[in-house]
Every structure is written in structure tokens, then in C-alpha cells.
Amino acid sequence: MKLAELTNYLESLAPLAYQEDYDNSGLIVGRPDQEIHQALISLDCTEAVVDEAIAKGCQLIVSHHPIVFKGIKKFNGQTYVQRVVEKAIRHHIAIYAIHTNLDNVTGGVNQRICDVLGLKDSHILSPKNNILKKLVTYVPKAQAAQVRDALFKAGAGHIGNYSECSFNSEGTGTFKGNENSDPFVGLPGQQHHEAEIKIETIYPVNLENKLLVALFLAHPYEEVAYDLYPVTNQHQQVGSGMIGELEIPLTEEEFLRHVKYSLKAQVIRHTELRGKPVRRVAVCGGSGGFLLKQAISAGADFFITADYKYHEFFDAEKKVVIADVGHFESEQFTQNLLYEIIQKKFANFAVRLTEINTNPIKYFI
Template sequence: MKLLELTSYLESLAPLGYQEEYDNSGLIVGDPETDITAALISLDCTEAVVDDAINKGCNLIISHHPIVFKGLKKFNNRTYIERVVIKAIRNNIAIYAIHTNLDHISGGVNAKICSKLGLSKTTILSPKKGILKKLVTFCPLKEADRVREALFQAGAGNIGNYSECSFNSEGFGTFKAGENTNAFVGDKGIQHHEPEVKLETIFPEVFEKPVLSALFRAHPYEEVAYDIYPLANSYQDIGAGMIGVLEEDMDELAFLKHVKENLKTKVIRHTALLGRRVKKVAVCGGSGSFLLNKAISEGADVFITADYKYHEFFDAESKIVIADVGHFESEQFTQELLFEIIQKKFSNFALHLTEVNTNPINYLI
């Protein structure tokens, strides 16, 4: 299949608009119209991973972390980033990254961590703001069902676990058709009163284009009246980290051993144990110290993340146990997640998990 078909599917699940500003998710190397024969999935894209792709006959690498974060001005083989990009181009291998956009969806990286730890009743720890918009449109009473359904099919109307959400109020609209019009109702030159529905619904900003396309296709009027408003509401389905509960509470030390075993980490750096039972757990794959206060305010007993600095551990202030499991260790199951996502949609496509351990950190035990 074409590379574009696969990347479009991934971006329908984790739109690029959900990534952080500093990020560089998306197609980094390659032509979207390339025919892809096999893909290699990895957490990072290193020279060894490119070699692994060559050996396995893959012309696409899908990595969680982008190999390029900032603009490259020279390609001289001087840095590992330049060498990876050059080697990929020379061997006709595309590189695609799906990073913080995959972190931020409800079925993404953090959901996989929760699954490994046996957490249930999971929700986004810190939902994002500024993502939602409201669409208000006006359509003939008899056409409202068709317009409403088209908007829902395009991705509008989802609130939490509810779908097809809208508010509808009836009234009448007035207009006078000009000489060059082809009006759906009414006569030219005469003011017309039409029974209409004011239809209101919400949608994530990344769906604005398909939602408006659906509106214009389904709406019968030659000139469609509509308003779009930005909303300050948090979007509960998108954001950083997750929080959930254990089936049964555990002793703190027993829980940390549970984490160590299930996340396959050699070392856990943690704050002092508080002598409490562990029931509610917050997680954030990768660097998550910015979520500590949110984890505390949500009543988490333990916060599992990575990349904690020495002085940041003091911020726990005996309110929570911080458990730093390591960056690679917290995100390593992202490879498994991507394999499952792609295989479910493209069951006959050749997928491989890299055999390269890209963790740059080693431990002397």
C-alpha cells in the first residue's frame, strides 16, 4: 500500500494537531506516495535500527521518538542524527514518528502502561484545553436530521463516553434571494420566512476541515450560515498522563515490586514510602514531573513516570510516592501498542518489532 494510507490511518487515531509545540511527529523522511512493503517499529530511530530495517527488508521505520526535533542545516555525517537521515535516504527507507500525539490520546502510551499495571477506571490525568470548538448552524426544519447526522459522522458531537451530542432550538430565519441566486426555498426578490433549527454541537479543532466539509455537503442552502466559537473547556479524551485504580489495594513496597516486574525495569528511584495502602495510581510515560501537582490533587497514592531530577523529588512533600522507572522503561511498550494498532487495521501488512535495544542508559547492578 501507499505510505500515505498507513500514516493517514495513524493520524486519524492520533492527529498531529495533538502533539506538543516542541515536537516533530509525522513523516520525517520519505515520499507519502511511496509503496511500502514492510515496516519496522521501534521506540527510537538509531543507526542500528536503520540497519535492522535493511536486514529485515523494511522500507519504513515507525518510531515513537522523532529522530529530528530541530532543523538540520548540514548533512555531513558528523552527528548520529545526520547519519540516520542519510542512511535512511540512501536505502529508500521512510521514517515516521508518532510521539506526543500518541501520548495524549486516551488509548495511547499511558493507557498501555495502565494496562501493564492492571489499572482500571482510567481517565486522562491532565485534559488539554483549547482543543474544542463549537459549531452553530441554521438549517430548514425538515433537513435538520440529515445535517446533524453528517456532522456526527465527520467527528462532531462527542463528549466523554457520549456521542451524537447536540442542542437544537426551533425558530425561523429570514432572507431575500437575489437575482443571481438558486435558492432552495423562497422566491427571488421577496423576503422569505423559513422554519429552521439552530443546531449546536462541538468538535476537536483538528476535525474542523472534515466537519465543515460535511456541513457544506449536507446543508441544502446555497449560502450556509454558521458560526464557530473556540471553547475554554477541557477535552477529557485528550491530554497528558492517566490515572486509574488497582483492583485491590496493595502495600507500597509490594506495589513497587509489582511495577518493577511488570514494567521490566531494573531500577526504580522513589521517594520515601508513606506507610499507606496503594489504590489510586497516576502514570506518565517519559518525562512527567510537570504532572506531579495534578497527580496529588487527584488523590493518587503513587505517581509513576521518568526523568526526575534530584531536587524535584522533594516536591512530593510526603503527599505521594514518586516512582521514577526510567524513560525507556516507561515507554518501551509503545512498540507493542503500535504493532497492535496497525495489525488490527492492516492484518496482511508485514510488521516487525526491532530487535535493537535503543536504551542509551546502562545499569551496573
């Protein structure tokens, strides 16, 4: 199939618009119309992973972490980033990264951590705002259903566990077309009064173009009247980190052993234990220290994340136990998540998990 078929599907689940400002998710090497037959899944795209892709005949590497974060000014093979990109291009291997956009969606990286730890009733820890908008349009009564359906099919009207959400009110629209008009109802040069339905529905900003195309195609009027409004509400299904609960509370020591075993961690750095049972747990794959206040406010007993610096551990102030399990350890199951997502959608497409441990950190025990 074409590369774009696979990447478009991934972006329907984790839109690029949901990535953080510093990130570089998306197609890094390759062309959307490139033919692909096999994909290799990895947490990181290293030289060894590219060599593995070459050996296995893969035309695509899907990694969680982007190989390129900053602009590259030279290609002289002096850094591993340059060498990876050069080798991929020489061997016609595409590289696609799905990073913080996959972190920030329900069912993404942090949901997988919750699943591995056995946390129930998990939800986004810090929902994002300013990524929703509201569309308002005015339609003749007889065509209201077809316009609503078109908007819903384009992705509008999702609120939590509910779909096809809209508010509809009746009113009267007035208009008068000039001599060049071709009105759906009424006559040019005459003011017309039409019984209309005002349809209001919300949508994520990344779907705006798709939504407007659907509106224009389904709406009967020659000139479509519509309004777009920014919505500052939080999007409960998009955001950073997650929080959930253990079915049965554990002691802190029992929970640490559970985390170490479940996440295959060589070592866990943690703050002072508080002598309290553990039930409510916040998680963030990778560098999640920025979510500490949210974890405390949400009543978490433990905060599982990575990349904590020495002085940052003091910020726990015995309000929560911070447990740094390691960056690779917190995100390693992302590979399996991506494998399952792609295989489920494209059953006849060859997907392979890397056999290389890309963790750059080694432990002397």
C-alpha cells in the first residue's frame, strides 16, 4: 500500500495537531506516495534499527521518538542523527515518528502504562484546552438532518463517550439575492423568509477543513451561513498523563515491587515513602515532572514517570511518592501498542517489532 494510507490512519488516532510545540512527529524521511510492504516498529530510530530494517526488507520504520528534533545544517556523518537519516534515504526507508501526539490521546502511551500496572477507571490527568471549536450553521428544516449527518461523519459532535451531539433550535432566516444569485429557495431580487434550524456542534480544531468541506457539500444553499467560535473548555480525551486506581490497595513496598516487575525496571529512584496504602496512581511516560502539581491535586498516592533531576525530588514534599522508573522503561510498551494498532487495521500488512533494545542507559548492578 501507499505510505500515506498507513500514516493517515495513525494520524486519525493521534492527530499531529495534538503534539507539543517542541515536538517533531510525523513523516521525517520518505514520500507519502511511497509503496510499502513491511514496517518495523521501534521506540527509537537508531543506526542499528535502520540496519535491522534493511536486513528484514522493511520500507518503513515507525518510531515513538523522532530521530530529528532540531534542524540539521550539515550531512557529513558526524552525528548519529545524520547517519540515520543518510542511511535511511540511501536505502529508500521511510521514517515516521508518533511521539507526544500519541502521549496526549486516550488509548495512547499513558493508557498502556495504566493497563500494564493494572490501573482501573483511568483518565487524562491534565486535559488540554483551546483545541475545541464550535460550528454554528443555519439550514432549512427539510435539509437539517442531512447536514447534521454530514458534520457527524466528518468528526463533529463527540463529547466524551457520546457521539452525534448537537443543539438545534428553530428560527426564521431572511435573505435577498441579487441578479447574479441562484437561490435554493425564493427568487432573486425578492426578500425571502425561510423556516430554518440553527445547528450547533463542537469539533477538534484539526478537523476544521474536513468539517467545512462536508458542510459545503451537504448544505443546500448557494451561500452557506456559518460561524466558527473558539471554545476554551478542556478536552477530556486529550492531554498529558493519566491517573487511575488499583482494584486492591497495596502497601508502598508491595506497589514498588509491582512496578519494578511490571515495567521491567532495573532500578526505581523514589522519594521518601509516606507509610500510606497505595490506591490512586498517576503516570506519565517519559519526562513527566511538569505534571507533579496535577498529580498531587488529583490525590495521587504515587506518581510514576521518568527523568527526574535531584532537586526536583524535593518538590514532592511528602504529598505524593515520586517514582522514577527510567525513560525507556516507562515507554517500552509503546512498541507493542503501535504493533497492535497497525496489525488490527491492516491485517494483511507485514508489521515487525524490533529485536533491538534501544535503551542508551545501562546499569551496573
